[in-house]
Amino acid sequence: MSVPKELGYTAEHEWVSVRDGVATVGITAFAAESLGDIVYVEAPAVGTAVTAGQTCGEVESTKSVSDIYSPVDGEVVEVNADLEGEPESVNSDPYGAWLFRVRLSGEPGELLSAQEYTKLTEGED
Template sequence: MTTYYSKDHEWISVEAGVATVGITAYAQEQLGDVVYVELPEVGAEMAQGDEAGVVESVKAASEVYAPIDGEVFEINEALAEEPGKVNEDPEGSAWFLKMKVGDESQLSELLDAAAYKAFLETL
C-alpha cells in the first residue's frame, strides 16, 4: 500500500486499484475540534480537484477535494455519527471515502511523505 498527499492536505492510500481518502493530521490540527463531516454520495464520479466533502469545526469549515479521478464506492458512515473521530485518527480509522482509481497516472502528481513534510515546513 502506498500513501500520497495533496497540497490541499488530503491523504490517499492506494492498494489494488482502490484509493482510500482522508484529511491529514496537519489539516485536522488546523481545523480544531471537528463537529460535522459531509461526505459524497456512493456512486459519485469525481474528477481530480472536485469537492468530495466538507469538514466543519468549531473554528472553520473546509472542503475536502478528490486527489484523483474515480468513482466513490464507499463512505465512512461512522463520521456522520462521530465526526470527532477525525481529531482522534485522521490518517487511519477516520478515512472519508473509498474510490476506484480512475487515472493512475494522476498519482505521480501527488507528494510522498517526505515531500509532504517538506511542503509543510514552507507554510
C-alpha cells in the first residue's frame, strides 16, 4: 500500500500536506481501502474553525460511516467540490482526492512520518 514519504499522517488515518501556511487534508489509502466504496463525503464548510484531534466531517461508504478528524488547528479555506459528484475518487486516488484545506492558526501538531504510519497500520485490518 502506498504511503507517500512527503506527507504527515494521523493515527486516525488522515494525511496532511502543508505549504505556505495552508494544510491540505485527505484520508489515506489504508482508510479508503478499509472503508470500501465511498459514496459520500461531508467536509467542514469554508470558514469553519477546526481543532486538531476533533471531528469535523464524515465519510460514508457502502460499509459504514467514519468520522474525519482535523489533523491541524485553523480555519477551513477550501473544500474539494469535485467530491460532491465523485466521492469514489477518494478510493481511486486517495492522495490526489483531498478533502479540505485549512489556513493554519499555528504550527502543525505532531504528525506521524510515513514510516511511523506504515508501522501503525501493519497490524490493522
